Amino acid sequence: MLDFICRDGERVSQDPELLRRLLRAKDRMDAASHEKWTVRRLARVSHVSDAHFARSFKEAFGVPPHRYLLARRIERATALLRDTDQAITEISFRTGWNSVGTFGRTFRDVTGESPGGFRAREKAAPRELERVPVCILSAARRPDLKIAVLEKRRLATADKVGVQKVEVP
Amino acid sequence: MSQAVSVVGLYVRDQDEALDFYVAKLGFRVHTDVRNGDYRWLTVQHPDQPSLQLGLFTPVSPMLDPGTVQALREIVAKGAMPPLVLAVDDCRAAYDRMRDGGVEFTQEPLERFGSVDAGFRDPSGNGWKMIESRR
Numbered sequence: 001m002l003d004f005i006c007r008d009g010e011r012v013s014q015d016p017e018l019l020r021r022l023l024r025a026k027d028r029m030d031a032a033s034h035e036k037w038t039v040r041r042l043a044r045v046s047h048v049s050d051a052h053f054a055r056s057f058k059e060a061f062g063v064p065p066h067r068y069l070l071a072r073r074i075e076r077a078t079a080l081l082r083d084t085d086q087a088i089t090e091i092s093f094r095t096g097w098n099s100v101g102t103f104g105r106t107f108r109d110v111t112g113e114s115p116g117g118f119r120a121r122e123k124a125a126p127r128e129l130e131r132v133p134v135c136i137l138s139a140a141r142r143p144d145l146k147i148a149v150l151e152k153r154r155l156a157t158a159d160k161v162g163v164q165k166v167e168v169p
Numbered sequence: 170m171s172q173a174v175s176v177v178g179l180y181v182r183d184q185d186e187a188l189d190f191y192v193a194k195l196g197f198r199v200h201t202d203v204r205n206g207d208y209r210w211l212t213v214q215h216p217d218q219p220s221l222q223l224g225l226f227t228p229v230s231p232m233l234d235p236g237t238v239q240a241l242r243e244i245v246a247k248g249a250m251p252p253l254v255l256a257v258d259d260c261r262a263a264y265d266r267m268r269d270g271g272v273e274f275t276q277e278p279l280e281r282f283g284s285v286d287a288g289f290r291d292p293s294g295n296g297w298k299m300i301e302s303r304r
Binding site: 022136 | 182245246247248252273275276277281286288293
């Protein structure tokens with residue numbers, strides 16, 4: 001089977017049949033982002049080797065699979081914070097974190113505010129998007145993780161201690 | 170109504186496969202299926218909505234250059250085409266029927282904000298949301 005048809009400059013051509021199977025793994029993460037998704041488990045869904053999966057997924061969707069999963073979890077947490085009255089601890093477990101501390105830290109790293117702060121701000125904001133199908137709206141609001149969360153945290157810390165800010169393209 | 174949208178097209182990877190999916194699994198009807206050499210104009214319609222045809226087209230040369238054909242096939246397979254929405258009377262019943270018929274669901278029926286919705290894909294990768302009409 002053809003994996004890469006050609007490399008013409010930046011764009012890597014991928015076999016549509018492989019992409020369809022990678023999409024299936026992405027769909028499975030979407031459907032159950034609270035579950036543990038190892039590369040091995042995802043690779044099995046796509047019927048490819050582990051190493052091949054990680055590389056092909058990133059080429060296809062622009063982010064490594066674990067970062068995609070993280071963005072999905074944060075997206076789901078933001079929806080639960082906005083639309084329900086569930087406790088933040090409850091939300092952290094429902095969206096796949098083992099500790100509320102890790103959840104709070106990651107949430108802040110990704111969105112720039114704490115879960116509680118986000119909730120208070122969202123609950124106060126007027127509703128105007130009710131005519132857009134919820135599932136689609138939710139995807140549109142997914143956090144855009146262009147860099148790794150650890151990198152984002154490092155940059156924020158560097159910024160605070162006065163180190164010259166690095167421009168991230 | 171004489172003025173309206175009459176055909177909206179989707180890109181699919183294989184028209185025979187798409188025909189089987191939309192007709193046998195989803196219950197659409199064939200509206201037009203004509204060939205001209207390698208080109209095939211294929212449209213289906215929802216049984217309750219005869220005014221709209223859903224075109225099931227493949228990106229092919231010579232209408233498109235080979236690079237564009239390849240790019241479109243990739244985009245469809247990645248599920249990056251725009252969302253489609255199917256309105257149903259009873260989302261859970263439709264889900265059971267379609268799942269038993271072999272439709273690949275991406276989201277089980279979920280009740281939110283007074284309605285029920287589910288998600289599925291056609292074999293090519295086109296994503297559908299199935300939303301229960303508010304009663």
